[in-house]
Amino acid sequence: MSEALNYQAGFGNQHVTEAVAGSLPVGRNSPQQVAHGLYAELLSGAAFTAPRAENLRTWMYRRQPSVVVGSYQPLSHDFLKTGAAEGQAAPPDPLRWAPSAIPEARSDFVAGLRTLVVNGDPDAQVGMAAHLYLANASMERSAFVNADGELLIVPQQGALRITTELGRLDVKPGEIALIPRGLAFKVAVDGPSRGYICENYGAPFRLPELGPIGSNGLANPRDFLAPVAHFEAEAGAYEIIKKFGGKLWRAEQGHTPFNVVAWHGNLTPYKYDTAHFMTIGSISFDHPDPSIFTVLTSPSDTAGWANVDFVIFPPRWMVAEDTFRPPWYHRNVMSEFMGLVLGQYDAKPEGFKPGGSSLHNAYVPHGPDTEAFAKASSVDLAPHKLDHTLAFMFETRWRLLPTEFALNGGALETSYVQCWSGLQDRFSA
Numbered sequence: 268m269s270e271a272l273n274y275q276a277g278f279g280n281q282h283v284t285e286a287v288a289g290s291l292p293v294g295r296n297s298p299q300q301v302a303h304g305l306y307a308e309l310l311s312g313a314a315f316t317a318p319r320a321e322n323l324r325t326w327m328y329r330r331q332p333s334v335v336v337g338s339y340q341p342l343s344h345d346f347l348k349t350g351a352a353e354g355q356a357a358p359p360d361p362l363r364w365a366p367s368a369i370p371e372a373r374s375d376f377v378a379g380l381r382t383l384v385v386n387g388d389p390d391a392q393v394g395m396a397a398h399l400y401l402a403n404a405s406m407e408r409s410a411f412v413n414a415d416g417e418l419l420i421v422p423q424q425g426a427l428r429i430t431t432e433l434g435r436l437d438v439k440p441g442e443i444a445l446i447p448r449g450l451a452f453k454v455a456v457d458g459p460s461r462g463y464i465c466e467n468y469g470a471p472f473r474l475p476e477l478g479p480i481g482s483n484g485l486a487n488p489r490d491f492l493a494p495v496a497h498f499e500a501e502a503g504a505y506e507i508i509k510k511f512g513g514k515l516w517r518a519e520q521g522h523t524p525f526n527v528v529a530w531h532g533n534l535t536p537y538k539y540d541t542a543h544f545m546t547i548g549s550i551s552f553d554h555p556d557p558s559i560f561t562v563l564t565s566p567s568d569t570a571g572w573a574n575v576d577f578v579i580f581p582p583r584w585m586v587a588e589d590t591f592r593p594p595w596y597h598r599n600v601m602s603e604f605m606g607l608v609l610g611q612y613d614a615k616p617e618g619f620k621p622g623g624s625s626l627h628n629a630y631v632p633h634g635p636d637t638e639a640f641a642k643a644s645s646v647d648l649a650p651h652k653l654d655h656t657l658a659f660m661f662e663t664r665w666r667l668l669p670t671e672f673a674l675n676g677g678a679l680e681t682s683y684v685q686c687w688s689g690l691q692d693r694f695s696a
């Protein structure tokens with residue numbers, strides 16, 4: 268993917284960047300005339316009056332404002348679904364999906380979206396969707412704007428170059444990207460590409476509180492990289508695809524939307540390399556709650572009950588003594604959607620495949636499969652490194668509803684629950 272990109276470090280920073288020297292106003296946001304004939308445009312990620320600590324906005328200085336666009340017409344998409352209203356009844360079974368094949372026919376990032384599970388309602392700014400993307404073609408003169416939610420992109424196969432209004436991000440498996448709600452972007456692929464997306468209709472993702480962990484650890488703010496300003500020079504028409512109220516809309520304009528020459532602010536896309544996650548675990552005994560692996564959280568209006576948490580299960584040492592080390596059997600009030608980027612997940616070492624997905628909804632019992640239980644119950648408890656592995660979870664307080672595609676698209680594993688059927692009654696009084 269051509270030249271290496273530059274970035275600016277720090278989650279939530281007030282970033283400052285200009286692609287042409289002297290184009291960013293100094294000491295003010297909206298001078299009577301912006302240098303180089305640019306237009307000033309503000310993008311808000313929080314209400315104007317949101318508390319200062321949660322306020323998000325960025326000032327862009329661009330060749331034409333984004334209001335210079337044709338009118339929008341509906342654009343159909345068979346597999347993109349929004350909110351609980353577009354989900355199916357969720358059976359109270361554990362559900363798992365095999366990896367979906369990347370199509371042979373031309374498919375870009377938007378065409379390749381496949382919604383698996385949904386909850387909430389973007390008009391109420393509540394809930395999330397989990398999508399797959401299955402892409403083999405780059406978006407050329409086409410941009411996507413999601414007015415319904417922020418997008419957390421988790422590549423599983425294939426590196427992406429994501430061009431946004433605020434600059435470019437190169438993101439490969441093991442890394443993630445975060446695209447603010449309402450920001451135009453396009454995705455270039457480097458061969459067949461697959462990954463997962465959390466579309467977050469609720470409060471923007473932020474770093475979790477660290478409590479007694481202190482001022483360092485888990486995902487450190489400086490490891491989140493924002494782009495530097497970059498604009499496309501080529502003239503010509505562009506297609507703008509907007510997700511707005513659960514539907515796609517399409518308009519044309521005569522110029523690129525990637526025409527921001529300078530910007531400053533704290534509402535920005537980020538990339539983050541999960542290899543930088545400082546993992547904490549038990550150094551005595553017992554298996555801790557998976558909240559210790561939270562990378563980013565979107566809070567709801569009830570403290571601690573996340574709209575959605577993004578949690579990773581990265582490479583780490585297992586050292587706990589006299590402990591059943593994999594996850595315990597449990598029924599969770601929260602709903603758990605999981606994916607596997609690479610390697611094996613310790614609770615399902617064989618059955619859960621990279622590119623696959625699982626759903627353990629509210630109060631649906633789950634835990635290690637029969638094979639994982641047998642192994643972990645008798646293994647020698649020497650220090651052991653879980654290596655070459657990366658699983659993740661989107662954990663949400665609201666039940667997730669599978670889509671029609673999830674239930675009938677061919678990837679649902681009908682015999683998933685059997686992976687626990689070998690857990691015998693071993694009681695002896």
Ligand SMILES: O=C(O)Cc1cc(O)ccc1O
Nearest residue numbers: 556557593594595603614633
């Ligand atoms: O169910 C799962 O595999 C995810 C999970 C992992 C863990 O370590 C503890 C609880 C939990 O839900």
Ligand SMILES: [Fe+2]
Nearest residue numbers: 599603627633
């Ligand atoms: Fe779980």
